Amino acid sequence: MVPYARRVLAGITIPQQLLIASAVTYGAVFALLLEYGRSGLGIGEGFFVAVILAAAATSPALGALAGLGALFLYELAIHEQTGLAWSDFDDAPALVRLASYVAAGVVTGFLARRLRLMLAQSLFALEELADIAYGRVDWASLESGRTQDRSPDRV
Numbered sequence: 001m002v003p004y005a006r007r008v009l010a011g012i013t014i015p016q017q018l019l020i021a022s023a024v025t026y027g028a029v030f031a032l033l034l035e036y037g038r039s040g041l042g043i044g045e046g047f048f049v050a051v052i053l054a055a056a057a058t059s060p061a062l063g064a065l066a067g068l069g070a071l072f073l074y075e076l077a078i079h080e081q082t083g084l085a086w087s088d089f090d091d092a093p094a095l096v097r098l099a100s101y102v103a104a105g106v107v108t109g110f111l112a113r114r115l116r117l118m119l120a121q122s123l124f125a126l127e128e129l130a131d132i133a134y135g136r137v138d139w140a141s142l143e144s145g146r147t148q149d150r151s152p153d154r155v
Contacts, residue, residue, distance in 0.1 A: 018057035022066070025050035026073060033077035044074045044097070051101050055108035063105030070101045 009017065029046035037043055047070035055063025074097060075088050088094060 015057040018053050022050045022053035022057070025053060026070070030073045030077055033074065034080060037078055037080075044078075047074060047101060048104055051105045052108045055105040056112040058109060059113055060106045060109035063107075063109030064102045065105070067098070067101030067103070067105035071098045 012020070025046065029043065029050065032043050032046070051063065051066045051070050054066035058066075071089075071094065075094060079088055089098075
């Protein structure tokens with residue numbers, strides 16, 4: 001079973017793995033809210049993990065969208081008995097949750113995108129440094145070969 005899972009995961013990129021983990025987390029937190037959801041348990045905070053995973057794999061805009069999705073699922077779960085209405089989204093706790101989830105998604109998406117850009121730039125610089133180093137090694141070996149050719153011991 002483990003070798004099969006490793007083979008499957010080897011074919012999936014890291015951003016895809018993050019999105020899969022995010023979807024699983026959304027589902028798990030939603031299910032927990034449906035089953036045990038009541039005030040004071042903090043189960044809804046689990047949506048932060050899902051939002052951060054989704055934002056880390058994508059961008060700030062999609063991170064904000066992940067935050068909106070988290071709020072929708074939260075409100076859907078806690079209003080399971082009464083049904084969901086537009087008025088459920090304009091009360092203070094919902095607006096605070098919306099700001100928190102969206103902010104977490106935007107900031108994580110921004111930082112993840114910036115980190116990917118910095119990594120790409122550092123790999124480019126590393127490649128240039130490697131080219132310079134190999135060039136110096138080639139020149140040094142060429143110079144040592146010329147010196148050996150001119151040495152009187154070779155005659």
